Amino acid sequence: MSPESIDVDLIDQVVGIAPGDPLDTIRRARPVARDQVQAAEQALFETDTNDIPRDQRWLVGAFVTALTVPGTPLDEHRRAGLDPDRAVLLEQLLSSAPDQGPRGSYREPGLATESQPVERWLVPDDVRAQLGEPLAAVVEHAHLLVIHPRDSRPAVLGRLVEAGWTRQQVVTWSQLVAFTSFQTRVVTGLTALKQNPGTEQAA
Amino acid sequence: MTEILTHPDLSRPEAFTRAELGWVPWIEPSAAEDLSERQVESLVQPSRTASPYFRLLADDPDVVEARTKADLEIFQAKGGLERADRELAAAAVSRHNGCVFCASVHARFAAHYSKQPDLVDQLLDEGVGAELGQRWNAVVAASVALTDTPVAFGADQVTQLREAGLDDLEISDVVHSAGFFNWANRLMLSLGEPENPS
Known part of the structure; x- marks a missing residue:
């Protein structure tokens, strides 16, 4: 981590929180969480740990973010990190990927009546050829985790292994999708608080 | 190549439960x-x-x-939202996403800290539409809106939480607790x- 990056907090940046703002005070009441969430951002998006290149991380992060919080400053931030060719591929992915969740089929028999079956979404063939099979498999896995996580099964995880990813890489990809699913919600919640200040803030 | 384990003889839960899975x-x-x-x-x-x-x-x-x-x-941070409400948010998110394991852990914690096991069981049995009283209804509704994709949390949920008596630090705690289980559920499920x- 470079020295100048330590004070940069992505959540503050995309929500628009300045030092001394009511939301700054609230975030600093949980200083460990504030710092560690930024540390996770760095550890997932600014490294090549387990030999996963940064550009692939940003594509998958942008895909998850665009499905979860489309049209937000966080979505724009992720897209801005893509090179122009990848930005085009992202649009192609989003144009065919279902975006309503959480759905899926329960593995527990007593919950079968609550299942909302989802047909497995596949990366379109032309995009697949450009991404390559390993990255296409990650994008499909990310879509399942974002939209219908209760469809997870051993065979679903097996597709990542069959695409050539190691156990360590599977863990990193899983964390990247799961962390982004957290970060998008925190940003949305804090943005809603900022846009709807309470009486205690107006006073 | 990494081997995938399928556990053919596993004794699996049938539904949501507060049992120690x-x-x-x-x-x-x-x-x-x-x-x-x-x-x-x-x-x-x-x-x-x-x-x-x-x-x-x-x-x-x-x-x-x-x-x-x-x-x-x-x-676990001191101050802000009661621990019971943070655990309720975690349980509600897990109920909505369908993570039976996470729901079991945090339903137990919510029941323990709130001393309201019957209400927690209603959430597990009936789902996120269960009638749990004004405060818990607000926490569950906020957790569900945060868990929906695309995320649906906004002014309505903030207002509902404020009307239930939560201040902004407490609402931020709801957001982080519910947000965190959108992280954890996806790991434990997959x-x-x-x-x-x-």
Whole structure:
């Protein structure tokens, strides 16, 4: 981590929180969480740990973010990190990927009546050829985790292994999708608080 | 190539429950004795090396360390939202996403801290539409809106939480607790599965 990056907090940046703002005070009441969430951002998006290149991380992060919080400053931030060719591929992915969740089929028999079956979404063939099979498999896995996580099964995880990813890489990809699913919600919640200040803030 | 474990003889839960479920991985993690010093440190609490889930996550130590330190403060920091309400948010998110394992753990915690096990069971049995009283209805509705994709949380949920008596620090605690389980559910659902207590 470079020295100048330590004070940069992505959540503050995309929500628009300045030092001394009511939301700054609230975030600093949980200083460990504030710092560690930024540390996770760095550890997932600014490294090549387990030999996963940064550009692939940003594509998958942008895909998850665009499905979860489309049209937000966080979505724009992720897209801005893509090179122009990848930005085009992202649009192609989003144009065919279902975006309503959480759905899926329960593995527990007593919950079968609550299942909302989802047909497995596949990366379109032309995009697949450009991404390559390993990255296409990650994008499909990310879509399942974002939209219908209760469809997870051993065979679903097996597709990542069959695409050539190691156990360590599977863990990193899983964390990247799961962390982004957290970060998008925190940003949305804090943005809603900022846009709807309470009486205690107006006073 | 990494072997995928399917556990053909596993005793699996039938539905949501507050029972003390176990969790088995679909990929064999490193053995505890094979973890490096850095990996053990990344799990924050040495006891976590006994968990196959955390031993898997130790494959990316920087991330699991940040995850775990954030988790502990989001749920255990003094002041702000009551612990029972934070656990309720975690249980509601898990109920909505369909993570039976996470729901079991945090329903137990919510029942313990609130001393309202019957209400927690209503959430598990009936789902996120259960009638739980004004405060818990607001926490559950906020958790559900945060868990929907695309995320649906906005002014309506903030207003509902304020009307239930929450201040902005408490609402931020709801957001972080519910947000965190959108992280945790996806790991627990996709790297393994729950098993009944032996």
